[in-house]
Amino acid sequence: MSFGDRLAGVFDSHGRLCVGIDPHEHLLEAWGLTASASGVREFGLAVVEAAAGRVGIVKPQVAFFERYGSAGYAALEEVLAAAREARLLVIADAKRGDIGTSVAAYAEAWLTPGSPLEADAMTISAFQGVGSIAEPVRLAETAGKGLFVLAATSNPEAESIQKAIVSTGPRAGATVARAIIDDVTSINQTQPAQAFGTVGLVLGATVDLSSYGIDTATASAVATPVLAPGFGYQGAQVRDVARLFGSLAGGVIVSESRGLLNAGPRALADAIGNRAAEVRSIDV
Amino acid sequence: MSFGDRLAGVFDSHGRLCVGIDPHEHLLEAWGLTASASGVREFGLAVVEAAAGRVGIVKPQVAFFERYGSAGYAALEEVLAAAREARLLVIADAKRGDIGTSVAAYAEAWLTPGSPLEADAMTISAFQGVGSIAEPVRLAETAGKGLFVLAATSNPEAESIQKAIVSTGPRAGATVARAIIDDVTSINQTQPAQAFGTVGLVLGATVDLSSYGIDTATASAVATPVLAPGFGYQGAQVRDVARLFGSLAGGVIVSESRGLLNAGPRALADAIGNRAAEVRSIDV
Numbered sequence: 097m098s099f100g101d102r103l104a105g106v107f108d109s110h111g112r113l114c115v116g117i118d119p120h121e122h123l124l125e126a127w128g129l130t131a132s133a134s135g136v137r138e139f140g141l142a143v144v145e146a147a148a149g150r151v152g153i154v155k156p157q158v159a160f161f162e163r164y165g166s167a168g169y170a171a172l173e174e175v176l177a178a179a180r181e182a183r184l185l186v187i188a189d190a191k192r193g194d195i196g197t198s199v200a201a202y203a204e205a206w207l208t209p210g211s212p213l214e215a216d217a218m219t220i221s222a223f224q225g226v227g228s229i230a231e232p233v234r235l236a237e238t239a240g241k242g243l244f245v246l247a248a249t250s251n252p253e254a255e256s257i258q259k260a261i262v263s264t265g266p267r268a269g270a271t272v273a274r275a276i277i278d279d280v281t282s283i284n285q286t287q288p289a290q291a292f293g294t295v296g297l298v299l300g301a302t303v304d305l306s307s308y309g310i311d312t313a314t315a316s317a318v319a320t321p322v323l324a325p326g327f328g329y330q331g332a333q334v335r336d337v338a339r340l341f342g343s344l345a346g347g348v349i350v351s352e353s354r355g356l357l358n359a360g361p362r363a364l365a366d367a368i369g370n371r372a373a374e375v376r377s378i379d380v
Numbered sequence: 381m382s383f384g385d386r387l388a389g390v391f392d393s394h395g396r397l398c399v400g401i402d403p404h405e406h407l408l409e410a411w412g413l414t415a416s417a418s419g420v421r422e423f424g425l426a427v428v429e430a431a432a433g434r435v436g437i438v439k440p441q442v443a444f445f446e447r448y449g450s451a452g453y454a455a456l457e458e459v460l461a462a463a464r465e466a467r468l469l470v471i472a473d474a475k476r477g478d479i480g481t482s483v484a485a486y487a488e489a490w491l492t493p494g495s496p497l498e499a500d501a502m503t504i505s506a507f508q509g510v511g512s513i514a515e516p517v518r519l520a521e522t523a524g525k526g527l528f529v530l531a532a533t534s535n536p537e538a539e540s541i542q543k544a545i546v547s548t549g550p551r552a553g554a555t556v557a558r559a560i561i562d563d564v565t566s567i568n569q570t571q572p573a574q575a576f577g578t579v580g581l582v583l584g585a586t587v588d589l590s591s592y593g594i595d596t597a598t599a600s601a602v603a604t605p606v607l608a609p610g611f612g613y614q615g616a617q618v619r620d621v622a623r624l625f626g627s628l629a630g631g632v633i634v635s636e637s638r639g640l641l642n643a644g645p646r647a648l649a650d651a652i653g654n655r656a657a658e659v660r661s662i663d664v
Contacts, residue, residue, distance in 0.1 A: 120481050159478055159485035165496030166457055168489075169450035189482075193505055194443055194475050195535045197404050201443035205452075212449030221477055223507040223530055227537025246507055251479045253511025260544035260556050272544050272556070 312342025534584025596626025
């Protein structure tokens with residue numbers, strides 16, 4: 097089964113809320129856990145348990161596990177396995193990027209069935225060109241996995257690069273973010289028909305997409321998954337998804353972390369359940 | 381001691397050659413090793429042993445270790461420790477990038493003294509803006525560590541983004557690569573005087589920098605370290621460093637991987653020793 101079809105199934109059964117697994121040091125402390133591999137393991141497993149059955153998607157932030165080296169990765173492997181065991185769709189927020197055999201090795205790490213770090217999808221950076229991720233795209237298609245390519249991120253200091261105007265090649269005249277979106281759409285159009293394309297985008301929900309030259313009124317031939325941070329704590333409203341994302345709205349994954357995790361370990365399951373119901377109740 | 385001063389010391393004692401630790405699957409096979417965490421561990425330790433005393437800098441490619449999950453990271457920890465024990469300057473080629481506490485966690489993983497993955501410097505991607513790496517810069521300065529920010533990489537498909545023209549803010553009109561170089565230079569100018577700045581650049585040696593609007597005739601106030609892949613196997617010549625990098629030439633780290641590693645485990649030490657002598661003999 098393709099990643100796009102599985103994503104559509106998750107939207108149908110659980111809605112579009114995605115819970116971030118972000119064991120910040122201050123959250124570990126608030127949860128009564130140590131800033132250690134064992135702390136991030138317990139934190140991650142607790143979020144998975146609270147999320148299971150209440151939402152369909154979780155997104156571990158890899159950096160907070162990497163901080164503890166191989167022991168942190170061993171913790172992450174347990175969290176990933178528990179999440180997939182609980183039938184949650186897992187997006188590894190790794191933001192990897194490189195070229196050639198190196199970027200292929202990153203994709204193999206996260207997208208190969210049976211790999212210790214197996215997830216259902218990963219985030220990826222195309223600073224070295226969308227062409228540089230051709231091999232991860234091929235691996236994802238083969239394995240029924242997904243990719244989310246950074247395009248227009250929510251932090252203001254990203255504008256100088258993401259709004260820069262492409263000066264060479266077929267995308268000349270477009271912003272970098274727009275060129276990435278068009279490249280991703282082209283890739284998805286070459287794939288077999290499915291509910292959503294294999295390659296998604298990361299688009300911040302707090303971003304004014306039109307200021308990046310992104311025309312959300314134009315429907316794309318293949319529905320593109322959109323991982324959208326910026327809801328909840330960062331201020332974007334789910335009722336605005338259609339206005340914010342236009343023709344891309346149908347693929348939007350509403351990603352929330354701090355707003356939910358701040359509920360603390362005891363109240364987390366209820367916070368996730370309530371928020372998931374709220375998100376499902378809003379027609380995007 | 382700052383990273384810049386340590387780098388200058390290494391240039392004096394061993395020259396500017398850096399040996400990549402890239403356990404590609406095909407190299408593991410050629411070396412008679414398995415494609416496993418144990419294979420990349422043996423490969424990495426063998427390269428460290430061959431490099432020790434013959435060059436001053438090694439650069440493990442993290443992707444080839446990540447491929448094996450936490451076991452791969454445990455192997456990498458051993459390789460990093462062995463390299464630092466052998467007084468090699470270690471650049472972790474991780475190309476991490478993110479924002480806020482996430483990118484800070486990546487920097488903590490690789491640059492914190494005593495961390496299991498401690499290296500002397502790491503490569504980093506600023507697709508989310510050079511402003512997004514402010515916290516890694518602060519951590520590097522505090523810990524005497526270095527950063528290398530991707531600017532103009534050697535792969536042709538990178539041009540559409542790296543040659544795009546910045547349209548907003550103080551760098552408007554510059555290419556993305558040029559804007560990153562100028563931002564890095566500005567950061568280094570705020571630091572205490574040292575032989576080289578804390579923040580370096582990744583500039584491919586096979587790249588025509590002038591086509592990125594990078595004027596290498598302009599001397600920068602602070603010497604910037606430049607990690608330059610593209611020598612050896614990829615075709616750039618060390619005797620051309622002054623022509624290729626102009627005023628940046630003094631900071632160039634000549635990075636070679638396949639050209640050396642193809643020598644195989646028995647001939648590697650000689651290959652490294654000979655190449656290091658050759659690189660030292662060329663006046664850049």
